[in-house]
Amino acid sequence: MSTIRIGDLVVNRLGFGAMRVCGPQVWGPPRDRKNAVAVLKRAYALGFNLMDTADSYGPHVDEELIAEALHPYPEDLVIATKGGLLRPTAAQWVPDGRPEHLRQAVDGSLRRLKLERIDLYQLHAPDPKVPFADSIGALAELQRQGKIRHLGVSNVDLAKLEEARRLAPIVSVQNAYSLVDRSSEDVLVACEKLGIAFLPWYPLGAAAALRAASVKALAVRRKVSAAQISLAWLLSRSPVMLPIPGTASLAHLEENAGAVGLELSREDLATLAD
Numbered sequence: 500m501s502t503i504r505i506g507d508l509v510v511n512r513l514g515f516g517a518m519r520v521c522g523p524q525v526w527g528p529p530r531d532r533k534n535a536v537a538v539l540k541r542a543y544a545l546g547f548n549l550m551d552t553a554d555s556y557g558p559h560v561d562e563e564l565i566a567e568a569l570h571p572y573p574e575d576l577v578i579a580t581k582g583g584l585l586r587p588t589a590a591q592w593v594p595d596g597r598p599e600h601l602r603q604a605v606d607g608s609l610r611r612l613k614l615e616r617i618d619l620y621q622l623h624a625p626d627p628k629v630p631f632a633d634s635i636g637a638l639a640e641l642q643r644q645g646k647i648r649h650l651g652v653s654n655v656d657l658a659k660l661e662e663a664r665r666l667a668p669i670v671s672v673q674n675a676y677s678l679v680d681r682s683s684e685d686v687l688v689a690c691e692k693l694g695i696a697f698l699p700w701y702p703l704g705a706a707a708a709l710r711a712a713s714v715k716a717l718a719v720r721r722k723v724s725a726a727q728i729s730l731a732w733l734l735s736r737s738p739v740m741l742p743i744p745g746t747a748s749l750a751h752l753e754e755n756a757g758a759v760g761l762e763l764s765r766e767d768l769a770t771l772a773d
């Protein structure tokens with residue numbers, strides 16, 4: 500599998516989005532805990548050696564499951580977590596970017612993940628009620644204290660990315676991006692110029708990309724699955740792209756791993772153009 504750099508770390512170019520192994524609506528424990536643990540273990544075995552999670556998935560459940568499945572961690576496994584969103588109810592994702600909250604959040608993630616330092620900590624989203632500089636500044640201070648190795652941002656526009664970069668060394672951006680949602684194209688281009696990783700969330704458009712007529716047609720022609728086409732398209736899109744597809748299904752996981760090495764020709768790509 501080809502690799503990508505995250506700060507001084509090197510990971511394979513398909514990461515695993517672990518959010519889907521929680522309960523329905525990313526709330527509470529999984530219905531089938533044994534399956535969730537098996538999916539996480541198999542993901543690493545298949546070469547997905549970056550796991551993306553967040554304290555708000557579950558909440559807390561996702562990080563606990565990762566520790567249950569994979570601790571003590573293999574040396575080449577990078578866990579990327581996030582903080583700065585609260586879940587008062589299953590339906591609510593409420594930003595909280597206050598420094599005091601982020602300090603508590605990082606300590607909570609360290610405890611649940613059984614880590615002394617988090618390899619990649621991403622601010623989940625800017626909080627409109629808190630100056631962005633205060634949120635990033637608090638994370639930069641935690642990095643100086645040794646609790647965070649690398650800092651990333653998520654759900655940012657170009658201006659916020661630039662602001663974050665003025666305040667701290669930022670190694671990655673995580674924004675929505677897929678065949679069916681290219682609204683972060685400008686941020687992707689900026690990441691490419693800067694040489695920092697771009698982690699597209701909803702890389703399968705939460706499965707919507709799999710239903711797109713152009714994707715289905717190409718999948719039939721190339722005799723692969725629609726998910727594999729969608730992931731191969733992302734990988735071909737930019738050298739800084741690090742897709743993090745999510746699934747709670749072992750069969751889908753195996754299928755998604757098969758996207759690595761699937762080369763799309765210029766003609767194939769033309770059928771998937773905007």
Ligand SMILES: NC(=O)c1ccc[n+]([C@@H]2O[C@H](COP(=O)([O-])OP(=O)(O)OC[C@H]3O[C@@H](n4cnc5c(N)ncnc54)[C@H](OP(=O)(O)O)[C@@H]3O)[C@@H](O)[C@H]2O)c1
Pocket residue numbers: 515516517518519551552623653654673674699700701702703704705706709724726727743744745746747748750751752754755
């Ligand atoms: N930063 C943010 O704000 C943010 C927001 C959302 C997500 N994320 C991160 O991004 C990751 C990826 O997002 P996501 O999991 O929501 O969306 P996704 O990867 O675009 O799609 C996942 C959906 O596609 C289905 N799926 C996966 N592989 C499939 C296959 N081979 N065939 C058919 N269906 C398939 C899954 O269902 P099955 O379980 O049935 O396979 C699930 O419903 C998350 O896990 C999370 O880590 C971040």
